[in-house]
Amino acid sequence: MKLIDLLKVLKTRFILNSPYQLLHLITSKCNCKCDICNLWKRSSEYKNDLTTKEIIEMLNDAKKAGIVFYSVLGGEPLLRDDLKVILKYAKEIGMTTAVVTNGYNLKEKCREIYPFIDLLVVSIDSNDDLHDEMRRCKGLREKAIEGIKECKKSKMKITINSIINNRNLSKIDGLVNLARELKVNISFQPMDNIRGYNEHLQPSYGELQAAFKKIIEYKKKDFPVINSFEYLKIFSERKKYTCYAPRCFINVEANGDISSCLHVYNKKWGNTRSSSMKDIFQSKEYRIYCKNVKNCNECNVACVIESSLLYVLNPKILIEKAFSYRSTI
Numbered sequence: 578m579k580l581i582d583l584l585k586v587l588k589t590r591f592i593l594n595s596p597y598q599l600l601h602l603i604t605s606k607c608n609c610k611c612d613i614c615n616l617w618k619r620s621s622e623y624k625n626d627l628t629t630k631e632i633i634e635m636l637n638d639a640k641k642a643g644i645v646f647y648s649v650l651g652g653e654p655l656l657r658d659d660l661k662v663i664l665k666y667a668k669e670i671g672m673t674t675a676v677v678t679n680g681y682n683l684k685e686k687c688r689e690i691y692p693f694i695d696l697l698v699v700s701i702d703s704n705d706d707l708h709d710e711m712r713r714c715k716g717l718r719e720k721a722i723e724g725i726k727e728c729k730k731s732k733m734k735i736t737i738n739s740i741i742n743n744r745n746l747s748k749i750d751g752l753v754n755l756a757r758e759l760k761v762n763i764s765f766q767p768m769d770n771i772r773g774y775n776e777h778l779q780p781s782y783g784e785l786q787a788a789f790k791k792i793i794e795y796k797k798k799d800f801p802v803i804n805s806f807e808y809l810k811i812f813s814e815r816k817k818y819t820c821y822a823p824r825c826f827i828n829v830e831a832n833g834d835i836s837s838c839l840h841v842y843n844k845k846w847g848n849t850r851s852s853s854m855k856d857i858f859q860s861k862e863y864r865i866y867c868k869n870v871k872n873c874n875e876c877n878v879a880c881v882i883e884s885s886l887l888y889v890l891n892p893k894i895l896i897e898k899a900f901s902y903r904s905t906i
């Protein structure tokens with residue numbers, strides 16, 4: 578993290594006491610039908626996606642509320658024709674940007690967007706045909722890898738993101754080797770449960786524990802795993818964490834709904850078309866919510882847990898981040 582960003586985060590954290598990261602589900606459109614994620618089912622709602630103008634206004638509002646990091650996901654963000662304009666604007670107003678993509682259109686799209694991206698995250702869950710099978714999208718893995726190779730020509734930081742479920746437990750070796758071969762980072766996260774959709778893909782505790790022990794061993798051997806040891810140990814040692822996620826980030830859904838805890842409670846706070854983020858973050862209701870969910874451990878994803886560990890300035894994770902040459906942003 579650049580020093581200037583760190584200072585901005587500290588200002589938002591200690592002076593405004595507000596979230597510093599915006600996760601924007603920039604479109605409902607998706608070109609896959611993943612077994613682990615049901616967001617593709619909302620593809621037809623894309624007509625209600627925020628327009629370019631509405632997103633620019635939302636970014637201005639987010640900046641006023643103290644947001645420092647703008648992370649774009651979806652649906653599939655590369656399906657938005659105005660992505661370049663939006664990312665360029667976010668950079669112009671001083672935000673650090675990240676894009677999370679399934680990589681299907683990456684090779685064709687990357688040249689126009691890469692000057693405006695600080696971190697690119699490409700989802701690959703298995704370095705063989707299982708990836709295309711579980712995302713129900715033929716040729717996806719090859720296209721994602723081709724896209725990464727093209728993006729390597731730029732200065733962006735690139736990370737492969739792999740979601741561990743009960744079908745790719747034996748694919749970890751292939752994934753770490755792929756990351757090493759491509760000279761990019763890799764992060765692993767257990768799949769989050771989506772009720773009524775993906776529970777049958779949840780590994781047992783024992784399986785998850787073994788998988789994360791293996792990932793730790795690869796990290797110790799200097800494979801480019803960017804998760805912190807503290808994060809990985811939550812699963813290899815079955816530790817609890819205190820959740821500070823709603824104090825660190827906020828979600829804006831494709832239609833502008835402002836929400837916390839997307840997969841689990843999907844608590845709505847308003848809509849960017851009519852609400853101000855600053856007012857939401859300063860409200861008593863928001864502060865009470867943040868306090869009340871501290872003991873919730875429903876999420877496995879790194880953005881929730883790593884940001885929670887950083888929020889309380891966990892010394893182990895601070896030391897690890899300070900001395901790691903594999904920083905994310």
Ligand SMILES: C[S@@+](CC[C@H](N)C(=O)[O-])C[C@H]1O[C@@H](n2cnc3c(N)ncnc32)[C@H](O)[C@@H]1O
Pocket residue numbers: 607613614616650651652653654677678679680699700738740766767768769770771775878
């Ligand atoms: C929702 S996707 C949106 C961006 C893009 N469509 C993609 O697949 O990368 C954002 C990230 O969430 C991951 N993801 C999907 N379903 C998940 C789940 N059930 N638990 C944890 N992460 C999940 C994806 O693999 C991806 O890395």
Ligand code: SF4
Pocket residue numbers: 607608609610611614615616617651652653679712
């Ligand atoms: S993980 Fe990404 S590609 Fe897959 S359904 Fe969800 S949004 Fe679409």
Ligand code: SF4
Pocket residue numbers: 820821822823837838839841842870871873874875876881
């Ligand atoms: S762990 Fe619970 S409180 Fe924290 S983000 Fe997930 S659902 Fe929300």
